[in-house]
Amino acid sequence: MLTIGVDIGGTKVAAGVVDDDGTIVAQALKPTPADRPDQVAATVAEVVRELAQDREIEAVGVGAAGFVDETRSIVRFAPNLAWREEPLQKKISGLIGLPVVIENDANAMAWGEARFGAGRGQSHIVCITVGTGIGGGFVFDGKLFRGHWGMGAELGHMQVVPHGRLCGCGQIGCWEQYASGNALVAEARHIAAVQPKRAEILLGLAGGTIEGEEVTEAARLGDEASLLAFASIADWLGQGMADLAAVLDPGCFIVGGGVSRAAEFFLDRTRETFARRLTGRGHRPLAEIRLAELGASAGVVGAADLARLR
Amino acid sequence: MLTIGVDIGGTKVAAGVVDDDGTIVAQALKPTPADRPDQVAATVAEVVRELAQDREIEAVGVGAAGFVDETRSIVRFAPNLAWREEPLQKKISGLIGLPVVIENDANAMAWGEARFGAGRGQSHIVCITVGTGIGGGFVFDGKLFRGHWGMGAELGHMQVVPHGRLCGCGQIGCWEQYASGNALVAEARHIAAVQPKRAEILLGLAGGTIEGEEVTEAARLGDEASLLAFASIADWLGQGMADLAAVLDPGCFIVGGGVSRAAEFFLDRTRETFARRLTGRGHRPLAEIRLAELGASAGVVGAADLARLR
């Protein structure tokens, strides 16, 4: 039986028809009407209709950034799309006449990886999505963890530095201010500003303002400032994982998101820091730290599978 | 049907016969043979035999401090009793001829409170035991959370201060260095040392070295240093709960342990700090923060119930 998974991003709505092995058999893509949040449901309906045209589809799973309520129907709050208590499930299912399940996008990704990607064979998984911010999703005893109100696994907003950096969430010292892609870029920019000699390659590549791709590219060319910036987020990731292991004792971590494509510059160091900072180390097994395998399609595959298992 | 719950503490082994309403119908107590860890199983067997003498007992649940393995049979590591890979379940069941379940003591307490105490009616619970250190236990979807290797919920060892205070676990900046009973006493001692005028009541009560009971008693009498020390742990508790809510999104927190008996001096402030520091506040419901209800018997009641549900 086929289901459709949809991933509503800030710039595009990606969708795929997924079979029960987690294989995407057809795909579609449309721009997100970011300035018309009320039109998002219509856009989702369009891509679904396009994909469902000559196939029998059982249900649709939709991943969206934001707090999704415990009934998996309503997006209570979405930072990017200005949604407040948006009845997304009702809107979409009304338009397409199929069962719809809404899920937080990081949860959908975690589920995709857990079932068909890096988490195969593991029952206690902490998935960490390192992009501009940090998101997360948990699988415990083989089931997606949702928390009481559907808002669990907001990993980027654990405080790691008291009196630390202001965060977009309104709090202070959040993990994503130190361990995300934005943190990587901020660190590289700062080193380049105060010690430009260590950032000659990076400054040469960047021209004006330094962005993430340039930090990665400069790291590849041996730029000292870029490698230092990666080392900084590597350590903060490892420390945060040690904290999560103290709380959740997972069998494995999966690291995904855009920054994970530059894993060669930080993941080994993250593993070392994790092992060194784990409470009770020496008296307990070490959780594995794996790279995500499904890339950008994890969310589509996960949402589709959650729709199947609804 | 009756089961027996046993709580192996650092100084005493407490046990109780518990019915399926969570009521203790009989109790027994023996000193822990702390310097003979190999004799603990025998002591447990003694108290169980004493209680089981004229009753039909279905099973025995045992709570012990330390890492209990995922099969709930072996204590991998116990900080107080020098156990390493201790096959406690086999030893005790061999001596008493009844089914035995071993559980981490903080987990047993959390389960007792969740089923028969402050957590009744709640399905997603984070229980925090604030004693000399900080322990914890989770109930998710109505089930005790154990992690992959049985070592979850070691809440006291999340790092909250980078480059912070050395912890007994070998790490740095752990939560229990800032929010536990020991932290309360350390803070009160420090204030009394550097600003003795704010600690006149406390210093009058304490004579020599300041201990926890004196801080509580002095707070009751209006001692400024003691109230400041309580305010400090109140804030650290609230901040840590905000971090846990970001990760776990529980419906309620339960605060137990010895320090919770002085709740009047910190719990309201903890609630305020929690509400102020919660990521996404204003866009999500606030988890309740409740006081534990079962006191010292939570562990016995919880262990007994876990034995029943084994």
Added chain:
Amino acid sequence: MLTIGVDIGGTKVAAGVVDDDGTIVAQALKPTPADRPDQVAATVAEVVRELAQDREIEAVGVGAAGFVDETRSIVRFAPNLAWREEPLQKKISGLIGLPVVIENDANAMAWGEARFGAGRGQSHIVCITVGTGIGGGFVFDGKLFRGHWGMGAELGHMQVVPHGRLCGCGQIGCWEQYASGNALVAEARHIAAVQPKRAEILLGLAGGTIEGEEVTEAARLGDEASLLAFASIADWLGQGMADLAAVLDPGCFIVGGGVSRAAEFFLDRTRETFARRLTGRGHRPLAEIRLAELGASAGVVGAADLARLR
């Protein structure tokens, strides 16, 4: 009697003929040959010759960024001009045939303000120059303080945050990383990045990359992020002054440098923080915090006067 003061900046060499009241009676300006550090002495000689053409000049004082040795002859190390052990006094006096005194530029500015600007009537002065970084100069008992090797008053490089931000000097957590013009801009950029709604005016003004003038202009228009950024450097300035008062007990502070032109957005708050953070407050007089009065010409006036008093 007339002397000439010269201020060697990163982009221009400014010079003035100064009388013994500290009045500039004639001025000249040339671009700094920044990529030809060996030509700087020749440029200084040119402006001096131009100004001395039809006047009797007694001596020349030269202010330069960098470590000036205790004999006031040699620039040991200049961060901007790639000088190492540069015998500047000998070179210049050889070219112009007049007595020459070399001084650190922040010292020259402090001396100018102390004698003819905001410090008139004060004998113990701490002058703080808040520009892209932070420099300083001291007057004690009416005399310029130079330290043992001529390198005192490097105020920007006191550590104020352990494990803090990397500094251009190679150390960590230096004051100028938190209280300078660069810190102001970094803070404003960060707030604008994570909480753009609070920075709408600033983002509107800046177009692309935010710079210092835009932060000041946005603050004038009530931009919240810009005002917060000023509040942040205000507090760090006040705290650092409290530290300096503990060490140096000055009668007054003088705040100069480019950032001081936006004093309306931070100086009152700096005064409050200083007063609150001063050790022994309540048992000691409060040093005044005054704005510099001579603006960009303080260095020229000060260097000229130091030449007179050589």
Added chain:
Amino acid sequence: MLTIGVDIGGTKVAAGVVDDDGTIVAQALKPTPADRPDQVAATVAEVVRELAQDREIEAVGVGAAGFVDETRSIVRFAPNLAWREEPLQKKISGLIGLPVVIENDANAMAWGEARFGAGRGQSHIVCITVGTGIGGGFVFDGKLFRGHWGMGAELGHMQVVPHGRLCGCGQIGCWEQYASGNALVAEARHIAAVQPKRAEILLGLAGGTIEGEEVTEAARLGDEASLLAFASIADWLGQGMADLAAVLDPGCFIVGGGVSRAAEFFLDRTRETFARRLTGRGHRPLAEIRLAELGASAGVVGAADLARLR
């Protein structure tokens, strides 16, 4: 010509007749009437009379803890003796009929060391007294530095940790909370409490509460916790000296006070940390760090000499 130096301590008033080589030719000692601050002048007069009986004395110098005013006549505020605006000079000179000079005790010690102890031959000296707290005194250009109101060199109260430990002075994060004898003991106690295995020697020596002498003695016997505690204050001392060198550029530091008697356990590490943390290192000479030579008599010798030079 002979002068008398007096050192008013918290428990005793020590005095000595000193010749112009800084040699003490006679001594006397009386208990400080600590609970009768108004009687201190009388006690000073007694010891002076005793010493002056059969000698010709030119003047008397008195060192006292607290803020001494700029006329060196009045103790504005003394933390230990409950003095407020105490006209000590007038009182004492009225009783003994000799010229009297009052000086802050740490300044008197610094002067003694500078003239006759470790500072001989040096003209820019920062003297750091590491006892239960941290005090200091400066000699610049061969003269004692007093600040504008006589309150300079309160080194223990520079802030080194924002949001750090409460200090007796009412502020937060002061240097003496991290680098003094009290800090040493607090650190040793903390390590012994959380990791007792590393403190077995220390705990064996201390019996009940750990005090400073036991930390030193245990360090001598190789106790790990005690050595770690010394390493901690060593690093904080070195960092603070690097900050002071950035501001004051002294030719040498002199380390005195009770803790300096255990220099073998921290001074080399302090020198290394200082050299590593100094701004501009590599481009400037390194100030020497010397041990004080006069021990407890530095204050008496210094006060006597200041009286001679009055």
